[in-house]
Amino acid sequence: MSHASTSSSTGSFNRALLFFLIGTLLGLGLGIGLHAAVSGGFNATYLKDIPSWMLGLLVGTLGFFYGLLGYYGIVRGLVFQVIGTLAGILLVTAIRAAMGLPFFDPAKFGFHEGAWVFGALVGAVSFLAGVGALTDWWKWAKGESTPDHHEDVPGWRKYFGVSLDHKVIGIQYTVTSLLLLSVGGLFALLFRVELAESGLQFLTVLTPDQTAALNLYNSLMSLHGIVMIISILLGIAGVINYLVPLLIGAADMAFPRLNAFSFWVAVPAAVILLGSLGLGGFDTGWTGYAPLATRAPIGIQMFYLGVWVAGWSSILGALNLIATVLRMRARGMTAFRMPILVWASVATSIISLTATQLIGLSFQMSMFERLFGMPFFNVAKGGNPILFQHLFWFYSHPAVYVFVLPGLGVISELLPVFARKPLFGYRWVALSSIGIALVGFLVWAHHMFTSGMNEYLRVPFMYSTLLVAVPTGVKFFSWVATLWKGKIEAPTPMLFVLGGIVVFLLGGLSGPPNATVSTDLHLHDTYFIVGHFHSTMFGGYVFPFFAAIYYWFPKATGKRLDETLGKWHFWLMTPAFFVLTLFMMRVGLLGMRRRIADYDPMLGFDPWHLAMTIAAFLIALSVLVFFYNMVKTLRSPVTETGNVWNSRSPEWQVPSPMPAHNYEKEFEVVGEPYDYGLPGSVYVKM
Template sequence: MATEVAVAPGHHEDEPDHMANYLIAARGVKSWLVTLDHKRIGVMYLASVILAFFMGGMFALLVRLELLTPGRTIMGAATYNRVFTLHGAVMVFLFIIPSIPAAMGNFILPLMLGAKDVAFPRLNLLSFYIYVVGALFSLFSIISGAVDTGWTFYTPYSTTSSSSVVSMTLGVFILGFSSILTGLNFLVTIHKMRAPGLHWRRLPLFVWGMYATSVMQVLATPVLAITLALLAMEKVLGLGIFDASLGGDPVLFQHFFWFYSHPAVYIMIVPGMAIVSELFATFSRRAIVGYFAVAMSSLGLALLGFLVWGHHMFTSGQSEFSTMLFSALTMLVAIPSGVKVFNWTLTLYKGSIWLTTPMLYALSFLVLFTIGGLTGLFLGTLSTDIHLHDTYFVVAHFHYVMMGGTVMGFLGGLLYWWPKITGKMYDESLAKVSWFFVFVGFNAVFIVQFIMGSRGMPRRYYDYVPEFRPYHQFSTVGSWILAVGFFILAYVLVKSLRSGAKAPPNPWGSAGFEWNTATPPIMQNFAVTPTITRGPYDYHEATEEELWDGFPEDFKKSEP
């Protein structure tokens, strides 16, 4: 069935070689720009999000540098407000939301499903170009005076700000459609393009994670689009929706905004969890304990993600009744999160653990996400939240989840699939050095922010009272350690591209389905549609040699 649907990629090209490595199957810039191959689109996304991550990271370093001393260090207050806004907006909308789903999901998902492409290859390319156009609008906003509203665009500040809010919100509005189309594409792909024998109980946990993420992208993102459209209409046409002086309700914006942006938090973290599940299985040589519970917990998070937006507004003046309800629902988030963490930990038990760099990132995820999750208890509990709301405690909490969680998952997945994507190995020992700097630097930046926050340092402050100075300095020095880690990592990746050793077909001895194709994959992924006869984590069914060379029955079944 899948054979007929997905022959489309590159058909109008001058006869690319479908059996050749996808990187060389067609040549020239144009063959990339008009490609319908999910792998190439994934690679273009990957390059884009890494660029965005670099940009957002630079803004972060500027923010930390400015906070090195109280008062002015390198920039004025108005500039500082723009820089931290851009850090947030670029990281959230240009990097972290598309990072794992659009870049790695695009590349890996069809390989895991035994499909030749996603369900709608043209839509896939369109969503990439929508991303590019949205990114250009955001960049235009940056050069035309930038935005100083914070990435949350709270009204009435955003509707009265003289900075270029409209082009930024328009950019984010456009980016949203890219996200919706990718989600839709993945949903249909997962439902309709699974190889014979790949029933739901055999789906890799990465695919389950992508499924939950896609549901949220399709259902939540339109609300953001509507909200930002209303914001732009109020700003341009003077329509009174959020502005109290025009008869609107400023808090309504927060409801609308968080109705998307809270699910968006799970759009960001669930893919990270999805990658980590794969890493734990591969490098422990063991099926994830409680496979079904872990899969369902992704869907559980997706569902709960829609019901807790009000916990961003405990001090905003929503009714006491809603506040109580949102606090209770927020507490429930701990259940699926706990299920994942406990099951990963137990997966290590009696495993055969190989501490590669991807596995180090998976373990970092476990440690840092646990801190991020536990500090969430302080914020879900009503009375403790009141004091901590809008302080550095919240900043530290969400960086432990978003960066300690998602970014660690992203980096783990990047190195894990690097040989699959590029066909080359990277320098493992240097990669471990970079991991060390990233891990230590990250903790140095953010652990002190918990203390600062609980002692009363509000967030988004250009200046601070003298007692917070030592904490800020510690944090800023941490940001330099972190930056060193990332530069070493960049060097490792560039070196691998230029002179890395050729990757073996299955460098990690993984039972995952994506390793059943050539490394790097051929243009149409599989010479013959594979028939799946086992689960993705059936390590106990193969001998040591078979793990490296391929499960015997996979090859038997894929012969015509």
């Protein structure tokens, strides 16, 4: 990234943009041409073909990377993925044809659903082979040995191919996460425009007819959810990957190849996930509940498969992290001298490692119900749709702790630095992360109070859910007590930390009404839940994530993000977010259903929705300011290589950016991590 400003890279960037344009037009033309060929004539509404546009974007993206890199890294991966997908599709189609089964239906995306699913799976594996994430393991299977470390190519190209350096992988994760954040945000803006006024006005312009418009709304709403979730999973993986080895004094993660695999498997997963939009989308929301899911378009299979593949990123990343923390800590770093972010990463990884398998299983079962007719969720054949919800939420509730625990760890990590005071109640905060993770395993059915599950399950799940407030309360108590009488400085990272605390408080306080059975029966499936959820995600992830980027950007690049632009980012995003979330809660309390494209104008929600849409655009604008800040800073010649924030943490005791193999000599931990302001106290001896 730091070399992106050289003149040769500007040249290849311009070429990349040109290739993107050409590729998009080629793909779009191919899609529309195919459509016209199949239906025997051209029609102007074909210009609104979503599948053709998705094909255009795929070819355009391929063109972009080819223009930037040539046939290298991600380009090889994507080419392999396309070829692998086609090969898989053709194989299944050939088998079906040989067996005398129907194998082609022009009205339903040509090939049979099974062909698409198998093709997408083969495509994902092909991507990994193409990009080179499997090369060393293949050598190991043949009994060959590989060097402990591969040297990366110098400059920015290493970010677009397989690298085993946890810092490179951390940045790959973070940038991919920001990219998906933009995509998910764009989806939200699209359907927020539709919601700005009752009736259907906007999506009908993008689609040939009203059914298509409603379907697009449902698909965008569903994809907004899941793309943001994948973005968050990659974002926390980025923060964890970059920082944890530095914080514990390790040269890398315990399994560097697995680490690279974990990142790269997420890329084909994202392609498959977005591909769902080209195969009819899906109308179930990101929860993919059966039995609606069994009737959704083929797009839902791409959604299921994309999440399943991305799940491996999460599972294997968590495995790696736990092994790294257990095996690679510096001398003297006992459990209760680990930074809070490390504790939080372990807590989050315990959930990712285990519970992720259950969402994978629930999605597989739903896929198999569609593909093979296995009637797991079909009541008429002895199935049980509630089973899907149990398996799904066993992961998907703890998942929100996966999303927020690292963020809350970042808050605890940064507060003492900017309050110049020791972190209050270190041991309690450390254990509260583990506490949230463990209690989190026992709360899933609070999503199902209205589902028709056994009624005796409601009260125990209500109490277990309310119990989560205890370890979370410990964190708030610690933050407030840490700030108390501190010498507070508020540069941009601290602003985001403080904003995160306040927003997460709002999210936390709006939680118990949803956990309490009597109130949840009214609030379930309303915008109140949407408001609550967005507060927890912004407070627990988005704000701390930005705080972490502002704080550790100088460590990664040797350059400090612009303070003025950072403050613009914060002061645009924060009030806009409050408008968004509080208005969501308000219309929800008044009866606004979630996940619907239209609402009754007599409810009087129009002005509130308009305000929410404007707020959403302001948030998007603030993120654009942030992106501009990153580009501007990377292009600026000014460097900041020292201990920018006057931190005690080991990574700041060496010059930035971090050398390839981290610390030249191992450091030793000799004191407490957060004893800011105590004279004579030392944390690490370099």
